[in-house]
Amino acid sequence: MRAALRCRDLAHRYGRDVWGLRDCDLDVPAGRVVALVGPNGSGKTTLMNMAAGLLPATTGSIEVVGDTPQARLDRIGFVAQDAPLWPRMRVGDVLEIGRCMNPRFDAQMASDRIERLGIRPRSRIDALSGGERAQVALTLVLAKKPELFLLDEPMANLDPLARREFLGSMFEACSGTGATVLYSSHAVAELERACDYLIVLRGGHVRLVGDIDDLRMQHRVIRGPVGWLDRGGWDVVSEQTMAGQTTALVRRDDTLTLGPGLQDASPTFDELVIGYLVDGGTARPQEVFA
Amino acid sequence: MFRVDAGSGVPIYRQLVEQVRRDLMLGRLQPGAQLPSVQEVVDSLAVNPNTVVKAFAELEHQGLVVRRQGVGTFVAPSPPLTSMSASPRLLGSLARWTDRARQEGLTEEQIRMLLEVVLDGSTGTDDARRTAGGVA
Numbered sequence: 001m002r003a004a005l006r007c008r009d010l011a012h013r014y015g016r017d018v019w020g021l022r023d024c025d026l027d028v029p030a031g032r033v034v035a036l037v038g039p040n041g042s043g044k045t046t047l048m049n050m051a052a053g054l055l056p057a058t059t060g061s062i063e064v065v066g067d068t069p070q071a072r073l074d075r076i077g078f079v080a081q082d083a084p085l086w087p088r089m090r091v092g093d094v095l096e097i098g099r100c101m102n103p104r105f106d107a108q109m110a111s112d113r114i115e116r117l118g119i120r121p122r123s124r125i126d127a128l129s130g131g132e133r134a135q136v137a138l139t140l141v142l143a144k145k146p147e148l149f150l151l152d153e154p155m156a157n158l159d160p161l162a163r164r165e166f167l168g169s170m171f172e173a174c175s176g177t178g179a180t181v182l183y184s185s186h187a188v189a190e191l192e193r194a195c196d197y198l199i200v201l202r203g204g205h206v207r208l209v210g211d212i213d214d215l216r217m218q219h220r221v222i223r224g225p226v227g228w229l230d231r232g233g234w235d236v237v238s239e240q241t242m243a244g245q246t247t248a249l250v251r252r253d254d255t256l257t258l259g260p261g262l263q264d265a266s267p268t269f270d271e272l273v274i275g276y277l278v279d280g281g282t283a284r285p286q287e288v289f290a
Numbered sequence: 291m292f293r294v295d296a297g298s299g300v301p302i303y304r305q306l307v308e309q310v311r312r313d314l315m316l317g318r319l320q321p322g323a324q325l326p327s328v329q330e331v332v333d334s335l336a337v338n339p340n341t342v343v344k345a346f347a348e349l350e351h352q353g354l355v356v357r358r359q360g361v362g363t364f365v366a367p368s369p370p371l372t373s374m375s376a377s378p379r380l381l382g383s384l385a386r387w388t389d390r391a392r393q394e395g396l397t398e399e400q401i402r403m404l405l406e407v408v409l410d411g412s413t414g415t416d417d418a419r420r421t422a423g424g425v426a
Contacts, residue, residue, distance in 0.1 A: 033338045164336045171332050175339040192296045196340040213301045213344070268299050 002066070004030040004148050004180035005051055009060035012046050020046030022204045024060070028182065028197065030147075033174060035191040035212075036184040037273055038201035044184040045081065047201070048152045051182070052078040065147050074102065077146030081153050083137035085125045091136055092121030098140045110143035113169075130157035135166070142169055149173070151183040155190075167194055192269040200276040208276045212269065221271055223247040224262035232256055238275045249275030291326065294335050302337055306345035307352075314354060314371050325355060325363040 010024040021043040028034055038044050049055040050062055053069030053076070064072045085094055091114060099107045114121060117135050125133060134157045141149065149170070155163045173179050182199075185191060191198075198215060200208040208215065219237070222228075226246050229239060233256065239248035249267060258264050267275065292309055294302055313319040326334075331342045346363055349355045354369045391401050 031340070033340065167336050168333060171339050175328070175332070189297060192302065193294065193335070193337045193341075196338050196344075213303065216301055266299050268297055270297060 002030045003027045003063070004032070004065055005182065006063040007047075007060065008062075010050065010057055010062050011059045012050060012055055013058040019204050020055075021050070021201075024206050026199065026206060026209055028180060028199075030065075030180050031174065031178045032180055032197040033170070033195045034180065034182045034197040034199060035195035036182055036199050036201065037186075037188065037191070037277070038184075039277060042201040043204040044201055045152055046204075048078070048080075048150050048182070048184065051148070052076055052150050054078075072148075074104070074144075075147040076150060077141035077144050077148070078150040079134075079137045079141055079152065079154055081156075082130075083134040083154075083157075085133060085137060087124070087126035089125055090121065091119055091123050091125065091128075094125065094136060094140065095121070095143075098143060102144045104145045106143045106145060110139050113139045113142070117165075131159060131162055134158060135162065138166060138169070142173060145173075145177065147177075147179050149179060149181040149183070151181065153184055153186070155185065155187070163190070170194075188270055188273050191273075198273070200273060202277060208272075216267055216269070216272060218252050219267050219272060219275075220250055220252050221247065221265050221267045222250055222258070222262055223265075224259070228259060228262055231259065238278050292331055292335060294337060303341050303345040303348065306331075306342065307348050310345075310349055310354060311352075311371065314365065314369055319365050321365050321367050321369065323365045325365070327362060 005026060005028040007024045007026040010026075011022045012020045014020050024043075024047070036044050036047065046055065050057060051064055051069055053064075053073055062069060065075050066072075069076065089097075092111075095107065095110045095114070098110065099105045111121070114136065117132070117139075119128065119132050119136065125136070128136065134154060138151075138154060141151075155166060158166060170181055174181060183195075192212075196212055198208065198210065198212050199206060210218075222234070223245055226241055226244055229236060229246055229248055234248065235251040235253065237249040237251065239246055241247075249271060291313065292306055294305055296302065298305070300308070310319065310325070325346075328339055328342045328346065331337070332339045346355065346357070350357055350363075352370070354366055354371065355363050356366050357363050388401060391404070396404070
């Protein structure tokens with residue numbers, strides 16, 4: 001298995017004691033569509049920026065497609081939050097710069113895509129809507145034909161149809177070339193369709209990482225009268241009590257038997273993600289390597 | 291031919307596998323029929339291609355479909371499933387029963403619940419009748 005992104009003991013410290021990311025160990029297999037999820041300030045953007053070669057590692061190491069990000073810049077397609085582009089330039093000029101600076105740039109594909117989206121090459125960037133600007137940035141990145149896409153909330157400004165169109169382009173890029181996509185989003189409901197690999201960050205730590213179907217297999221949601229958790233020795237991720245019933249996301253353990261009155265189900269994608277996002281226990285080493 | 295219910299407890303690749311199984315059992319898919327390509331499913335559902343590939347691999351593993359390199363994916367000549375197409379009488383009586391249930395004012399949800407109660411009550415129908423009375 002070739003890793004598209006590999007982090008070992010990776011950390012970045014912003015101030016004297018402000019850690020953007022800590023103890024980060026990750027192996028993202030090539031060809032996956034990876035959801036990067038976490039509350040604001042959890043380290044998503046820090047990780048993206050480090051993978052894009054824009055932020056140095058304070059400790060540890062990060063590898064993109066087998067080398068340092070700086071050595072792999074031509075294989076990385078990065079769109080930062082809010083798709084920043086030079087505001088006074090025209091769309092056509094932005095694409096031309098992309099062509100000049102990237103040896104594998106597919107200029108035909110880029111201009112075709114812009115035309116299909118109804119964006120005029122003569123329009124200035126600052127005259128575009130947020131959604132159109134995002135589309136121009138994504139077009140630049142798609143035309144670059146990278147092996148690793150790093151997309152920081154790429155769909156935040158897109159309407160539902162444009163989101164679908166964008167995901168389609170993304171999927172096409174993956175299935176055609178085996179590229180890997182790492183993309184962050186707060187729209188958890190959308191991620192289940194789009195992604196097959198999940199990274200949950202919280203407070204600068206990796207709380208969960210793995211193949212989404214595997215992760216769902218490895219967890220259960222159990223519900224029962226208050227107090228059931230105190231018996232039985234479940235490995236609890238998070239729990240919630242409401243109206244006399246305690247619902248908990250636990251790590252599956254087939255050696256344990258369910259007591260009477262307990263309901264047991266496989267977690268939905270939302271339950272899995274939310275279960276790791278909420279403040280419900282401390283990160284343990286096995287979670288990091290799960 | 292596929293639908294996806296994101297947010298359900300069932301992984302998307304499982305949903306796709308179950309839908310093919312169901313269509314096979316109901317005779318909607320016949321041996322030799324061609325399934326849509328991965329790309330077509332990806333385009334119509336906006337789901338990740340890896341998920342669709344995984345579903346097709348699972349169907350192949352179950353012996354329900356065969357993949358011909360460069361041609362496409364087809365229903366196996368004799369898929370190891372019991373077809374239900376041979377029981378129109380059973381379907382007919384279920385349809386009549388469902389109509390009666392609707393006439394008696396049962397909602398779709400209640401009808402489903404009744405069916406589940408009867409299916410779960412393997413020890414006898416007395417329980418089912420009592421519960422059914424309660425629901426109605």
